[in-house]
Amino acid sequence: MGAELKAGTVLGTYDPSGRLLASPSGVTEGDFEEDLFGAIRVLRRGQVALLVPLIETQRQDPTDGGHVGGGIGDVNLSARYDFVLAGESHLLPGVALLGGVTFPTGKPPELASPPLAVDATGIGAFQGNAALALEQTYGPWLFNATGLLAIRSARFGEQLAPQGTLLAAAAYTLPSDVALAVSASYAFEGEATFSDGTSAAASSKRLTVVTLSGFWPVTDTWRVLGGLYLDPPVDHLGSNQPAAGGLTFTVIRSWS
């Protein structure tokens, strides 16, 4: 079981063409999140996990002033099965399949309070997720490549396009068992469609996230992680998304 605390700030916004626009003067946004999660082994190589996010947003602009809001986000239930364990074969990497459902337990932007919708905490749709993770160890090095696909249900008269995410990560474990990791993810989705079948113009999205993390097993049962994440403020690394950066801190209690 664990908890992740996240605090970030919006640095700008990628417009639909991918151009990064700086936040206007006097406009700020702070994003905070506390994720509670737990995983349990149910098979020799199978686990299930639950993630419950709590989300708070602070926004300020010169017209409406400052507002703070939040609540429970979209809860995710997922499972993982390892067909091949990382390190089990020198020919094949570890192979794991992940699948899950994200429930629309958060408040979507359409139902959030005006004027700045700071209490929006979800997307307002069910999401089915499937992922393939490849992992391999080479001495103290661990490499991971994950591809993830999310299919969403209709919401508020529109159908969001499937979302794909690619993740690559590398971690190095020091003799003290402290591990350092770097990861990069690229998420993308096409244009949404309205219920009449027409396309929502310029609604496609993409976002690149780079994360640096440190992992410290304080004891065999307690682990802490700290990290920095950044949506690089570079043109064309995102579109239709805010570019943010921030810190994460995670505590994990393990019983295995």
Added chain:
Amino acid sequence: MMKQLALVLFWLTACATAGCATPGPRVSAIDPSALPSRAPWTVLVFFSPSCHCLEQHDGRLRALYDAYHPRGVQFFMVDSEVRGSPGRDEAEALRRGYSFPIVRDAGATLANELGAQYATYSVVLDAEGRIRYDGGIDSDKNHLHDDATPYLQDALDDLLAGRPPRRAEAKTLGCALEKW
């Protein structure tokens, strides 16, 4: 758009960097003639030269051997890894100061029969090859604690006293064996 990644990263850090637990054996006994020698009791511990968890336990394994070998318990480390060799095993045994041999399990035959997935996985066999205990050496993984539960030692104490082990199975916390 990052929500789905949270659990991916959690599982990455929770399992792959630190090893995982594995449940019990697939069989209840093995053919004792497959062992290098016979004794009233046999301890098998699965070996990986790169496993930090196992290396941390080397001192405890040496102490177990010193305490229980005079009482009729034979110890073998089992190297089921695909890149193992008698030469590597001999050198590792010497470097680690083992008084017991590392035996080759070519093709991971024994590991697969027992369902061994991780280094530090330990099995206690009686003279007929029946599995009387299987699991970790103790409750520690990488960091050794004075108050760790000595699973393997407890099992040997009980069996040598003529009673069933208080814990016939325990979790194994170690590194994946490179079997193929």
